[in-house]
């Protein structure tokens with residue numbers, strides 16, 4: 155099989171070879187992109203800062219525009235896409251991405267480097283194919299045309315914006331072609347790096363001052379106090395002194411709104427039931443001014459280990475961890491009843507495609523319903539742990555109805571002792587502009603310039 159994996163020496167110094175290695179790895183062993191990047195990190199550690207930026211742009215850009223790039227390949231190839239080896243197809247995608255989407259790379263360099271990549275895989279015939287296809291695409295750009303928007307609106311939008319057809323179909327049904335176009339455009343934008351000021355360690359003006367020489371700019375996020383967008387950082391975030399000192403966490407503004415919706419008070423007891431790496435656990439501790447107690451649970455012990463490191467870095471002293479599998483009922487005798495419970499549930503992640511463009515192609519329509527069933531089960535298992543008059547927040551980074559109002563409806567049907575909490579009682583005023591008429595928190599990339607989240611807040615009444 156043609157693969158660059160064996161050529162690890164090149165992968166260390168050539169950003170295109172490194173990008174190809176990651177894309178090939180995803181094809182061979184499907185997993186979230188983050189996991190593939192973590193796994194291949196030792197092989198890409200030698201890239202210079204400049205080459206690392208190009209590597210990232212190639213990986214993310216090629217995944218983001220994959221369907222569109224494949225449509226261009228199909229227009230110029232002398233054989234069906236299925237007959238092109240996956241690695242050669244990735245080389246073509248990387249080459250075309252540079253030609254079609256990157257101004258600063260001369261087309262000739264994009265072609266030559268693609269041909270070299272094919273050659274380095276010892277596939278001389280494939281190198282000729284890559285060369286001919288890319289040169290044809292440059293010579294006769296008119297051979298590629300989008301499907302007609304009037305006759306085939308779904309095909310047109312899917313290829314023009316590079317999203318799977320099933321997702322475009324459901325978005326057009328919900329928000330029409332113009333709304334879908336706007337959402338796709340926002341999802342295809344490179345997202346900002348958003349930070350959450352850690353109020354346990356510094357104030358917002360102090361953090362802004364500390365970051366002044368670390369990036370070209372630092373901009374407050376409209377309507378979310380404590381959130382900052384970092385513009386073109388001058389070094390990797392983990393190397394910044396303010397990061398090492400725990401003065402901020404990296405977290406999208408929409409994710410910050412979820413903890414604000416739960417709005418725990420100092421001294422309360424809080425359960426963060428799917429705590430992951432602790433993005434919300436540490437925010438909750440901040441809102442509680444490090445007074446009270448938080449139990450952070452997850453079924454992935456490796457995540458809880460990293461959460462504990464994050465808790466230390468950010469100076470949180472009230473969070474403990476516990477392994478739990480929410481697919482099974484929890485033994486109520488081994489838990490206290492909590493004042494507030496957060497379920498930041500595993501979901502399709504279709505609201506964060508701008509950060510995880512690989513999920514465009516790994517997600518399937520049937521996953522959405524599958525996640526909704528699991529979310530309802532997790533909510534069932536957590537409901538008994540909420541004290542009477544206590545609060546439960548359910549959140550997902552998805553805008554899909556099954557995982558939003560669908561999950562809420564199922565929960566309320568099965569648990570008449572819970573109601574949607576009256577929006578007027580939501581203490582934290584920051585979230586009010588993001589609530590809809592039913593009291594649900596909703597954020598949309600094309601409306602709010604943040605990730606797409608949904609959250610509902612319930613009160614236990616008996």
Ligand SMILES: C[S@@+](CC[C@H](N)C(=O)[O-])C[C@H]1O[C@@H](n2cnc3c(N)ncnc32)[C@H](O)[C@@H]1O
Pocket residue numbers: 409427428429430431432433434435451452453454457478479480481498499500501
């Ligand atoms: C959306 S992520 C949580 C992100 C986290 N709250 C944060 O803000 O960083 C969902 C989490 O659910 C966890 N999870 C998935 N299945 C689970 C299960 N059966 N029991 C417990 N946790 C589970 C995953 O490991 C993942 O960390």
